[in-house]
Amino acid sequence: xxxxxxxxxxxxxxxxxxxxxxxxxxxxxxxxxxxxxxxxxxxxxxxxxxxxxxxxxxxxxxxxxxxxxxxxxxxxxxxxxxxxxxxxxxxxxxxxxxxxxxxxxxxxxxxxxxxxxxxxxxxxxxxxxxxxxxxxxxxxxxxxxxxxxxxxxxxxxxxx
Numbered sequence: 001x002x003x004x005x006x007x008x009x010x011x012x013x014x015x016x017x018x019x020x021x022x023x024x025x026x027x028x029x030x031x032x033x034x035x036x037x038x039x040x041x042x043x044x045x046x047x048x049x050x051x052x053x054x055x056x057x058x059x060x061x062x063x064x065x066x067x068x069x070x071x072x073x074x075x076x077x078x079x080x081x082x083x084x085x086x087x088x089x090x091x092x093x094x095x096x097x098x099x100x101x102x103x104x105x106x107x108x109x110x111x112x113x114x115x116x117x118x119x120x121x122x123x124x125x126x127x128x129x130x131x132x133x134x135x136x137x138x139x140x141x142x143x144x145x146x147x148x149x150x151x152x153x154x155x156x157x158x159x160x
Contacts, residue, residue, distance in 0.1 A: 006062045006101035007038050014038075015118035018126045018134065019045040022118055027111045035111035041065060041100040047092040048156055049146035050138070054110040058082040063100035066093045068154050089146065091156060113141050126159065 007014075007023060014021040020041050027035035041063070049068060058065075060076050067074055067082050068091040076082050084090050094100050117134045138145060151158055 002043075002098035004040055004062050004099040004101045007040060010038060011040070012121075014040065014121065015115075016121050016124045017114065017118050018124070018130060020047065021121070022114055024111055024115055024118070027108065032108060035106050035108050037104040037106065037111060037114065039102050039104055041092065041094040041102065043094055043097060043099060045092075045094050046156055048158060049089055049091040049151055049154060050143060051087050051089045052110070052141065052143040053086050054107040055086050056082075056084040056104060056106045056110065058084075058105075059103045061101040061103060063094070063098045064096050065100045065102065066095060067091070073154070087144075089144070091146075091151075091154060093156075109141075113137065113143075128159075131159070 010023045010025070011021065013025070014023045016022070020039055023038040024035075027037060039058075058076075058081065060078055060080050060082070062078055065076050065082070067076060067084075069082075069084065069088065073093075117137050119130075135145065148158060
């Protein structure tokens with residue numbers, strides 16, 4: 001499985017949200033209107049079906065990322081843009097053999113959410129307690145999370 005060389009200098013300092021790695025340093029204290037986040041999606045990572053008020057625009061820098069949008073899984077390759085409007089249900093996954101590097105542009109509020117739920121890579125174990133913590137903060141932000149049945153309907157099986 002390939003490790004991305006993109007963002008190599010920032011990799012060790014990236015935080016994780018139960019899998020995806022995030023570099024939030026580009027947005028801290030910079031802009032009140034948008035946030036820029038560098039991210040790496042490791043092989044096998046799944047971001048479950050969810051929705052929120054904040055729009056997200058992602059540019060794939062390396063690899064192939066799949067996104068559930070408009071009722072289907074779509075593949076996005078290097079240079080392609082994933083544009084997710086406010087309140088659109090979406091999910092992400094990397095089912096390939098190489099990590100995916102991407103740049104995400106979103107709102108400062110979304111960057112704060114990521115900052116609240118992320119941990120250092122040394123603390124990255126996915127436990128029921130960790131997932132419950134993420135769900136609690138997501139609910140406090142007003143985010144929608146699909147039910148296990150809705151997840152399963154699009155091929156996502158969540159850990160119990």
